[in-house]
Amino acid sequence: MNLHSHKHFRKNLAIGIAVAALSGCGGGSDQASAGSVGASAAANSLAKDAAAANSSAAAHAGLTQYVNPFIGTADSAAPATDPVPAGARGGTFPGATTPFGMVQWTPMTPSNGGQDHPVGYIYKEKTITGFPLTQMSGSGCDGNQGELPIMPTFDPSAVGINAKENFDHKNETARPGYYQVTLNDGINTELTATTRSGFGRFTFPAKSAIASANKTPYLVFDATRTNTIASTTGVIKTEGKDGLSGSTVGGNFCGARTYTLYFYAKFDRNISATINNGKANVSFDASSKPAVLMKIGLSYVSSDNARKNLEQENPGWDFNAVRDTADDAWNKRLNTIQVSGGSDTEKRKFYTALYHSLLSPNTNSDVNGDYLGFDQKTHKVQDGRTQYVNYSNWDVYRSLIPLNGMLFPKETSDMMQSLVNDADQCGAIPRWAPINVDAGIMPGDSGVPTIMGGYAFGATNFDAGKALDYMTLVGNKADVQCTGDHVRDSVDRMNDYLVHGYAAMDNGWWAGSLTFEFSTADFATAQLAKALGDNTNYQLFLSRSANWKNQFNPARKQLLPRYRNGNWLLNPQPNADMVEGNAEQYTWMSAYDARGLFGLVGGNAAAIARLDTFFQNLNAGVNLPNFYMGNEPSFATPWLYNWSGAPWRTQKVVRDVVNTVFSDGPGGLPGNDDLGAVSSWYVWAAIGLYPEIQAVGGLTIGSPMFDKVTIHWADGKKKLMIKANGAATNSPYVQSLKLNGKALDMPWLWLTDLKDNSTLHFSLAASESQWGQDSAAKMPSFGLDGFTSLSDALNNRGIGSDGQKTTRGLEGYTYDMGGWSYSSQALAAAGASPGGSVSFNGIQFSWPDGKLGLDNMVSQGQTITLAKPQAAGTLAILGSSTNASSAPTGKLNVTYTDNTQASFDLRFDDWTLGGGSAKVGSYNQIALTSAHRVDQNGNSDSTKAYVYYWDAQLDQKRTVKSITLPYQTDNGAVMHVFSMALK
The missing domain is CATH 1.20.1050.60 (alpha-1,2-mannosidase)
Structure with missing residues (x-):
């Protein structure tokens, strides 16, 4: 369902009212109830939460009109060939909530006889079995909350598993902070929320044929079931003449433990409640006031806290004001990113994605x-x-x-x-x-x-x-x-x-x-x-x-x-062997070291050719060796072209994904939204930026879909303006780019350069350009190739001290990373003291000083580029291996200043020779013998530990520029280096 404007919203609401009015009730009108203080409290609560949403940034546009909460509630319109289990649809919900709200009050439908997962709201269903107050948007597992379903009805026996088809989508409306449906029996249900409370308006057709047949209006509270727990423990009791309180046991998400959810509910009139084993059939007089108001607070601590949440956030009875306050809270959040240009469809896709990105994590306190x-x-x-x-x-x-x-x-x-x-x-x-x-x-x-x-x-x-x-x-x-x-x-x-x-x-x-x-x-x-x-x-x-x-x-x-x-x-x-994906999908996941990955793949040209094949399918699923937009392992891959010297390919692939895999209908998501994960990818893609290296404050560049994107920073004063001349649906290619008037020639931006009043100015076209083609070597990549000496590359604590515990006694701070290290005292006795030198075979080695707590280097493909190139006839290394049943072999490469290379098999025996059961191989000589070892707690044993000497003969006529250590070994053992020398 596409929601175009507030006018459209009122029109849909009027349709629901009209359906009820035809039955003679006139219910569901926008009458304002007494108690405007309630609206004020709710407004204050949400306004406080929204203050950080840059409320003073600019005049707020009406952006909630572009949010369609039904997106993602049906199976994908661009389905994966083989989706992950329960990954055919977005798994979103259309119900009422606020940004990061505790309450997410939404309709719940059956799961096609248990066939469709995750359970919750499934668009193709025609039956609502209740309106639970919690939900987890787009999660793949069952147990996704869905606790305390409440259902308006004339027939309590027809609620829950006994429910029959009872609604039609044409009588249903949803927008941020508000949900409405007129059921087939004429009952109009409207839901809204504050952060920790829900507010319902249930309008019963008092003069309908059903009512005239002496049918009694009810709200059925069921604390004995959730979305996925068919039978659970629940308690309900009355609170005076107009309230209920109680609890229900929910949870069990993916088999996790359960928890107790507490509630406190108040009605705008006296009630009669028949309570039986955690179920309450609540009846009331709706003849003169058919719009029954019920508000409910939640807490994970106590019913008393649920009452406090309700009383502070919504003490009054003005449903419309609370609904409008929720809308305003969402509108302020959405206005953090303002877009102009593009079609209404593109705006709906964008703002719904931003809305879905702000549903979780959820308030718990x-x-x-x-x-x-x-x-x-x-x-x-x-x-x-x-x-x-x-x-x-x-x-x-x-x-x-x-x-x-x-x-x-x-x-x-x-x-x-x-x-x-x-x-x-x-x-x-x-x-x-x-x-x-x-x-x-x-x-x-x-x-x-x-x-x-x-x-x-x-x-x-x-x-x-x-x-x-x-x-x-x-x-x-x-x-x-x-x-x-x-x-x-x-x-x-x-x-x-x-x-x-x-x-x-x-x-x-x-x-x-x-x-x-x-x-x-x-x-x-x-x-x-x-x-x-x-x-x-x-x-x-x-x-x-x-x-x-x-x-x-x-x-x-x-x-x-x-x-x-x-x-x-x-x-x-x-x-099975690789979670929710396959080997080809996982190969491209090391985005923080893209340059290192491309080097192993065979270089930029090889990477480009292989990625081109990878993107022949844009939502492949788990089996095919192609891109799978519907699941997280592939998220970063479209942006990798930016590291290959072909950024125009990123621009094309990302735009193809945005245009073809996402849509603005119920099937508009390619797979489980996973609490906003997939939707957040879309937000980034649409504005032309992406956090490719998640732990680093920088963004790689695609191309924006819109003529103008304004991002308001959290201080409420500064903003990032993204302007895109030539932006269009099928115009993804960057011709030029400027930041604050200065030309940029590579697809990367540091966040610190944007966190001021900044302007990015794109020039886009429908034909590809070579913009950024020479930038591959300048793109950030966090491999182990920036060292100028071995001392810079030390990365392991391998020398302990007798009687002294390692940091927190952790085995990862020991030599074999299993709990054992060389003894500093025993090494000193053998001639190796911190910061000293060791002489062997006529070569002088510098022994690590260990001042940073690091004294050896685990070989992981480090490249050490000498500060001063050196001609030498011998490369000599002191080291050993750990956990080696036999001596591992790894390729060591020497690069000369003329860019020729020599490759050698680096081999080190196990540091203890298997506890003394093995002999030293011909490729090594024992340089140092430590009489004993020490464990992570400072305890020593009598096992001897050795440091070995290895060397290789170099071309003395050439000058050594760099040395690259092995990135892996043939047998899975780990090689360590203490010192290295050229002679």
């Missing part, structure tokens, strides 16, 4: 600051803050959190602080968090890039230092849990990642996609460490962010699962 924590205890949020829940972090870290961080830094800062509060209560930042629990679903450690994505894009007002502590905890320990779920999937998987540099397929289901996700979390940790001045953890975690290369198969040139022994799984099963 009550008006008095109380909220239920992850420890199942009641906490009080800090003054001036709001506690939020419902984080589909695996989905939203890629584009939604950067969008909200950029537009609404206050709220997003509170969202980030909420995750830190959760960690205080459960032990770690949750990775997928519905109400007060980590659901433990989806791979990786996605809460970490969520927090850094918010921080990088402006949401910095939270305890970032504590967040970094939690990030480094989970990144250095195999077993960290939140509410009983392992944050990095399982002990074995995280242990593999630490000690091998990849999560092995020996762990089974989905293990093949864990390494990329863990590496992404490590990159985010590195960036926050850098921002906070923690250079030790910056270097350590930046190096681990390169672990994805351990799964890049050099023969297939594809990201593939690997076993612990180094063997490859060459034909992984989509959505």
